[in-house]
Amino acid sequence: MTANLRQIHPLSWTIIIGTIFGRMATSMSIPFLSIYLIGRLGATPLESGVVVAVSSLIGVFASFYGGYISDVIGRKKVLFISIFGWALVFVGFALADRIWLFFIINALNGLCRAMFEPTSRALLADITPQESKLLVFNLRYAAINLGVVAGPILGLQMGSSHSGGAFYIAGLVYFCYGAVLVFQFLGHKHIGGVSGESRDPLTLTEALRVTGKDRTFVYVLIGMIFCVLGYGHFSSTLAQYMELSPHFTDGAKWFGYMLSLNAVVVLTVQYPLVRFAGRFSPMVPLIAGNLCVACSLLMFGLFPYLWTMMLGVVVFTIGEVLMFTMTDVLVDRIASPELRGTYFGMFGFNNLGNVLAPLLGGFLLNGFGANHAIPIFAVIALTTAFGLPFLLLARKHLPEGKE
Structure with a gap:
């Protein structure tokens, strides 16, 4: 472990530490966006769901291009454009006072995230030795949840469900994060440009064709769309409910306490779960995680008591860890090095689940009403479980060398 930690590149540490503060700032505001729109602007659950969903909708289509273009023009340029654009987006959230403005700004939020996330993960894969990649990707995942431990509590203290002050803080954090990256890249000018392997890159159409023909990757991607659909209900449908x-x-x-509990449980169980899951094919944790998330969503509807909701969060979080700790490593193993950014970007299509979650949840809440939780959560649990057949097919087709 100590030897692997010493092998982690300084830029990787910057991304990991920056992720802590970035996610802390984001989780102070974005998880409360649907509540803010309903309480402050009088939006309906469906209107709120549309605004929340547009971020992921844009991300679905922009993520592939963001990953692909980082293979073509280099990681560094894409990171700079997206992170400073992100800072401006959060200032826009703070200034917006109309639902349609939130719709536009959240679309830009999705665009920046869709460019930054696959590119940063591809950069981590580029500069990390193979034997340390599982550690680095899990440190990044832990960093996400470490930020989310404090973010919602700080958001509650700042009144993020009815005030826009947290958006200004998020904008400042991302600006500082970007400034640190600019400074550090000055000392590592050979990193983040176009690699020698990418001097004659595939066209966008050719890259789509290559990833689309990869049967194992396609099965994983479709299965993860349903996994993310279930995961997306936590911050959208459950928040409104x-x-x-x-x-x-x-x-x-x-709900703020539930968000923090989610992050605390991630940090508590991640290391032992990852060690245990590492004994199996990467597909086994994904399958088990899908089942846990589906069961927890059903629990939210069947048992509407605070203690059972908290227990449901624990089950949900175990499923989340099982689903998401191995996906970056799995994609890195499936992808060829010269198309690493393209594969990570294509994997962003799993955010289609995040698009559908608030729309489906808003539709169900409008149709049944929040006092009829059982049919609402039964439907979303069932749709989450639809990912199981695709994950089982992916496990069947995963080459032995990739396990």
């Missing part, structure tokens, strides 16, 4: 349900008072506060 907690705010609107007659079973809970001060739902926004309790």
